[in-house]
Amino acid sequence: MNRTMKRLLTGKDSRQGRWFFALLIALAIIVWLGLTTERFLTSENLFNLVAQAMPLIITAIGMMLVVLVGGLDLSVGSVISFTTAILALGAPALISIPGVFALAACIGLINGLAVTRLNVHPIIATLSMQFIVLGITRILRPVSGGDVPQIVIDAVAGSFYGIPLPVFWGIVTVLIAWKIIHGSRFGLHLFAIGGGIASGTDEATHNFGVADKQKILLAYVGCSCFAALAGIFLAGRIVSGDPNVGLLFEMDAITAVAIGGTQLSGGVGSLHGTVIGALVMALLANGMNSANISAFVQTAIKGVILLLVVGLQSRKKMGL
Amino acid sequence: MAALFNRTNFNRISRIPPAYFVFAVLLIVLWIARPHMLNINIMGIFIRQVVPLGILVLGQMLVIRVNSIDLSGAGVLLLINFYISSSMFPGASLPFFVAISLATGLAVGLFNGYMVGKRRVSAVIVTLAVNIVLVGIVQFLASGKPPGDVPSIFSDIYNTKLWLIPTPVLFWVALALIMSLFLSRFVYGRYVSSVGANPVAALFSGVPVERTVIVAHTIAGLMTALASLVQTASIAVGSVRVGHELPILAVAATILGGVVFGRGEGGVWGPFFGVLSFALLFVVMTTFGIGESGKLITQGLIILLAAIFYGLRTAKSRT
Amino acid sequence: MQVAATRIGGDVKKRIEMSGISKAFGGSVALKNVSFELLEGSVHALMGENGAGKSTLMKILAGVHQPDSGEIFRDGRAVTFATPKEALDFGISTVFQELSLLANLTIAENMFLGREPTLRFGTVDYTTMNRETTKALAELGLDLDPKTMVSELTIAERQFVEIAHGIKADASIFILDEPTAALNAADVEVLNRHIRRLRDEGKAIVYISHRMDEIFEICDMVTVLKDSELVATKPLAEMTPHSLIAMMVGRELKDLFPERNAEPGEPMLDVENFRISASSEPFSMTVGKGEIVGMAGLEGQGQQRFLRSLVGQFEPFGGKVSVRGKALKFPVSKDGGIRYLQSLGVGLVPEDRKEEGLFLTLSIGHNIAMGLHSRKSEFSLADGYGEKIRETMASMSVQASGPAELVSALSGGNQQKVLLGRYLAAGMSILLVEEPTRGVDIGAKSEIYRLLRDFANKGGAVVVLSRETIELIGLCDRLYVVHDDTIVSEMAAENATEHNILDAALSRQASQVRLETTP
Structure with missing residues (x-):
């Protein structure tokens, strides 16, 4: 019991990290908002909040895959905008939805290949990808507009017995992600690879016979695909393609992942932590909105939060 | 012919920063496509445009050599532009603006350095977060609208020439010379090479590793401040959008110039030519009618290709 | 007793044969045309000094490295292993020298990493994994919860888990690379009981260890490597510890080491009531002018932690340390500690010259001069030190085209000399040297011993750590035996033997419980 408590509070000797703090923070914000804001604690408002948070939750889950193996994907924001632009081209959903996943997988594949085979630092690889994808998106759709398939709009806007549909999609996505991260050999291997990288023995899992490069590559592909899914959500919500909708999404996703107790050096983290982290971000946004804080200041506050959360993590490596 | 492609020759050629080749190729393209542009006045104007980038690169090069990165430049630039163009400091003199700009750059650089060097936070995350915070603050202060005009003394100085060469260009060359001398003649340059090559070995040979990284970030902050002053003078108005692409262009030019994380073979002049390559690239792209989006893609491709070039080289030398 | 028949009968099958294996890393040759064969039902000792090529040879067999030339045969047919997994699938299981377990995984996850059993829908079968792990650990007499994170284990427990991982595999060839170091x-x-069991089942075992009595106790055959080359393969029955050492070293031991110093001078380094951690016993030690002192004992008992606490890499629990009568100010800062100690004339030569010591991508000149540069402030003018660098290279006889040559192009011995040269050129008066001759050929070894002795004779003081007990005995004047983060014994190197060092280390431990499993 004592050991379990210690693990929960310090995150030491635990592979799930300090997610418990995120839960406490989330609860604290809920209590604070419940006391200060009228009609905050209604089921309608809470469901909406979760529905609002869906794209971030999904993106953060994808980001977590690469963070677990000590990487980072700065191209997810561009992938999200790109996805909305593709969906808004007006092609039938039967083609465009598989299409965006295929394209996202290609982007992830290039990121992953650059990192694993061509020895490029993940940050540089995904940063340049961010620019390339953003450029293509702006050519496709210089300003917001276009026609998003009706089925996408209905899937995001509708509700079932008063519960918004995104909540259902969210549950499905989280279940799938749980299977990938905590319920498969692949997920376990991601933790193992990240653990090796974080302790400076990059070769460790390879010596155990794990195909580490292939797994890292798949993590990048997965990350892009989750971003594409988030893009589909957003396209349904804004009912158009928008080259700027994904702007700074990568930063929010990294913040959510870090709040949830995932170590950016790799090998430590949890899905529930990430989901809670994303909800904390959504709750904060909700609270700041109801307190009438300017959008610009909100951005600045998010930056400060990122600095605080990541600044509290300790790692051996210096620099990038 | 076969001898040209053997291993040692490849290694020797691959040690020359790609910037020199790219610069030469672009110069030839321009010479063929638009020969009339190759005169000192027109080139002077083109090069003057990239001076802020060039100054920024002097700092970026330093942090990249110690395995770090600085992506906070855009925020600093906006803030300094805001100081000068808003009515925040009414009637302030040029020295005052220079001083407060340098102080800002110094403070941001020190903070970045402290977080990266002492706290060991990922440099990308620190500097991107600092950037977000600064941009948010400036946009809030300006309520999202362009603040106002820049005092005319800035553009007056910006438009002067000395022996046919625009003053900003001379300023940049002078700074590059100082940086080059500083790194080659002072102990600090040795520290930078050591920390870049192997931070652990640097620690065990007595190099103050954390301090070296902090100083690198601080110098980068000061360079950003100088670049911001020149950039503000060049656009002559306040803006809340200017320069967001500058830090990443600086990374691109640095890598192109043969300075990659932990390795400084390109010295100061490799990245210098990296910046000149960008000056020509913008001209070439404009003459061939490539728009903003195309420029974004090109920038991304240049960073990726240069990084792959070095990635493959280090992979080869390791096995 | 059918087992005994196979062993005695002349018709013993070869499990695997490595023929004419060569391997180089960058500029330095690790193996030159080495051949090696393994018989079934035998324990084969692989001997040689650190860096003789043992680990590289075994890593090639385990698929970690690929040979530059040479082939591996099984039943006369050539086989290749491109990855560790291929070797594992082929039936080669390895316990590596470096602890390679993943700290963020449980014992069971480590045991099954890369070959986890799965249930329907690809779910990892933890029930089976935990059950099998408990069984495998119990066979080694360990009562550990398989769900324990490896980060919570002691070094000895980790080594046991690693052994359990290696010998559990359904393999026919087992490589045990220094399994007993901790x-x-x-x-x-x-462990020996299990090795005998595997042998009796007809498996082939390669056993690498530095401890002579273990070798003679358990092994049948021995192959000796020296300076990346094969010396000989012989039945152990034909050997004595003395002749085996002579084969490894290649010359009489007394020729390898310089004369000892007669009389140590005034104390240079004085350690009083030093406690490495809160739970460790305090100890005191002293090193005099002109003296070389060694820290001996089992691996990972706190020798390195002690040296590195002096320069601020670890925070010690308490104690007093004075350098030439001047007390050190504790706590020594992590970033500035080495600088501070260097300003007092104390240099620490780190163990891992590639990771911690040298700037491989920079020139010899830069590597040597850094010790001098770092005694100055960053904003002072940099001296070229051309003369000093040339002098150092000449006095250490570094073989290179010149000071501008990259260190990565040098052989291991020359690299080690460049590293040592950095601290000698910087004018240190006390050297703390970790593993002075790791991965260095015999010629360079004796030169390095001479350089250290010269340094001491000129009024310096040296503390040496080494995994090679023979090296400590031969090089040092005095030895401290370290066990459990404290000094348990002191002896003159002249009278020391491997045996009485081990005795001294372990005598204190006999009363203690073997492996404590409670945190």
Whole structure:
């Protein structure tokens, strides 16, 4: 019991990290908002909040895959905008939805290949990808507009017995992600690879016979695909393609992942932590909105939060 | 012919920063496509445009050599532009603006350095977060609208020439010379090479590793401040959008110039030519009618290709 | 007793044969045309000094490295292993020298990493994994919860898990690369029992160890490597410890080491009531002018932690340290500690010259001069030190085209000399040297011993750590035996033997419980 408590509070000797703090923070914000804001604690408002948070939750889950193996994907924001632009081209959903996943997988594949085979630092690889994808998106759709398939709009806007549909999609996505991260050999291997990288023995899992490069590559592909899914959500919500909708999404996703107790050096983290982290971000946004804080200041506050959360993590490596 | 492609020759050629080749190729393209542009006045104007980038690169090069990165430049630039163009400091003199700009750059650089060097936070995350915070603050202060005009003394100085060469260009060359001398003649340059090559070995040979990284970030902050002053003078108005692409262009030019994380073979002049390559690239792209989006893609491709070039080289030398 | 028949009968099958294996890393040759064969039902000792090529040879067999030339045969047919997994699938299981377990995984996850059993829908079968792990650990006499994170284990426990991982595999060839480095005598006996069992089942075992008595106790055959080359393969029955050492070293031991110093001078380094951690016993030691002092004992008992606490890499629990009569100010800062100690004339030569010591991508000149540069402030003018660098290279006889040559192009011995040269050129008066001759050929070895002795004779003081007990005995004037983060014994190197060092280390431990499993 004592050991379990210690693990929960310090995150030491635990592979799930300090997610418990995120839960406490989330609860604290809920209590604070419940006391200060009228009609905050209604089921309608809470469901909406979760529905609002869906794209971030999904993106953060994808980001977590690469963070677990000590990487980072700065191209997810561009992938999200790109996805909305593709969906808004007006092609039938039967083609465009598989299409965006295929394209996202290609982007992830290039990121992953650059990192694993061509020895490029993940940050540089995904940063340049961010620019390339953003450029293509702006050519496709210089300003917001276009026609998003009706089925996408209905899937995001509708509700079932008063519960918004995104909540259902969210549950499905989280279940799938749980299977990938905590319920498969692949997920376990991601933790193992990240653990090796974080302790400076990059070769460790390879010596155990794990195909580490292939797994890292798949993590990048997965990350892009989750971003594409988030893009589909957003396209349904804004009912158009928008080259700027994904702007700074990568930063929010990294913040959510870090709040949830995932170590950016790799090998430590949890899905529930990430989901809670994303909800904390959504709750904060909700609270700041109801307190009438300017959008610009909100951005600045998010930056400060990122600095605080990541600044509290300790790692051996210096620099990038 | 076969001898040209053997291993040692490849290694020797691959040690020359790609910037020199790219610069030469672009110069030839321009010479063929638009020969009339190759005169000192027109080139002077083109090069003057990239001076802020060039100054920024002097700092970026330093942090990249110690395995770090600085992506906070855009925020600093906006803030300094805001100081000068808003009515925040009414009637302030040029020295005052220079001083407060340098102080800002110094403070941001020190903070970045402290977080990266002492706290060991990922440099990308620190500097991107600092950037977000600064941009948010400036946009809030300006309520999202362009603040106002820049005092005319800035553009007056910006438009002067000395022996046919625009003053900003001379300023940049002078700074590059100082940086080059500083790194080659002072102990600090040795520290930078050591920390870049192997931070652990640097620690065990007595190099103050954390301090070296902090100083690198601080110098980068000061360079950003100088670049911001020149950039503000060049656009002559306040803006809340200017320069967001500058830090990443600086990374691109640095890598192109043969300075990659932990390795400084390109010295100061490799990245210098990296910046000149960008000056020509913008001209070439404009003459061939490539728009903003195309420029974004090109920038991304240049960073990726240069990084792959070095990635493959280090992979080869390791096995 | 059918087992005995196979062993005695002349018709013993070869499990695997490595023929004419060569391998180089960058500029330095690790193996030159080495051949090696393994018989079934035998324990084969692979001997040689650190860096002789043992680990590289075994890593090639385990698929970690690929040979530059040479072939591996099984039943006359050539086989290749491109990855560790291929070797594992082929039936080669390895316990590596470096602890390679993943700290963020449980014992069971480590045991099954890369070959986890799965249930329907690809779910990892933890029930089976935990059950099998408990069984495998119990066979080694360990009562550990398989769900324990490896980060919570002691070094000895980790080594046991690693052994359990290696010998559990359904393999026919087992490579045990220094499995006992962190184990005490009782644990070694448990391991030996299992090795005998595997042997009796007809498996082939390669056993690498520095401890002579273990080799003679358990092994049948021995192959000796020296300076990346094969010396000989012989039945152990034909050998004595003395002749084996002579084969490894290649010359009489006394020729390898310089004369000892007669009389140490005034104390240079004085350590009083030093406690490495809160739970460790305090100890005191002193090193005099002109003296070389060694820290001996089992691996990972706190020798390195002690040296590195002096320069601020670890925070010690308490104690007083004075350098030439001047007390050190504790706590020594992590970033500035080495600088501070260097300003007092104390240099620490780190163990891992590639990771911690040298700037491989920079020139010899830069590597040597850094010790001098770092005694100055960053904003002072940099001296070229051309003369000093040339002088150092000449006095250490570094073989290179010149000071501008990259260090990565040098051989291991020359690299080690460049590293040592950095601290000698910087004018240190006390050297703390970790593993002075790791991965260095015999010629360079004796030169490095001479350089250290010259340094001491000129009024310096040296503390040496080494995994090679023979090296400590031969090089040092005095030895401290370290066990459990404290000094348990002191002896003159002249009278020391491997045996009485091990005795001294372990005598204190006999009364203690073997492996404590409670946190």
